[in-house]
Amino acid sequence: MKSINVIIERNEAAFFAYIPVIPGCTAGGWDENEVKQNMQMVLDICIQDDPELQRQYSNAYVLKFIADFKE
Numbered sequence: 001m002k003s004i005n006v007i008i009e010r011n012e013a014a015f016f017a018y019i020p021v022i023p024g025c026t027a028g029g030w031d032e033n034e035v036k037q038n039m040q041m042v043l044d045i046c047i048q049d050d051p052e053l054q055r056q057y058s059n060a061y062v063l064k065f066i067a068d069f070k071e
Helices: 032-049 051-057
Strands: 002-010 015-018 026-029 061-067
Touching: 002 032, 002 051, 015 032, 026 032, 032 051, 032 061
Parallel strands: 002 061
Antiparallel strands: 002 015, 015 026
16 A cells, blocks of 8 residues: 655644645645645646546555644
């Protein structure tokens, strides 16, 4: 099973996430749980829309969330 790293950042208003190896695959949310759920939905759409991503992640994957909460 492949692992996909997801970077989560925050500012004073919200949380944001992105996958460095999949350009444009980004999500936001009001809290950490919401941004994780939204990222899963966005990633599903990215995979559905891209045949190469379908080949890479067709056998299953796991998301590894990495918090980058710099002050």
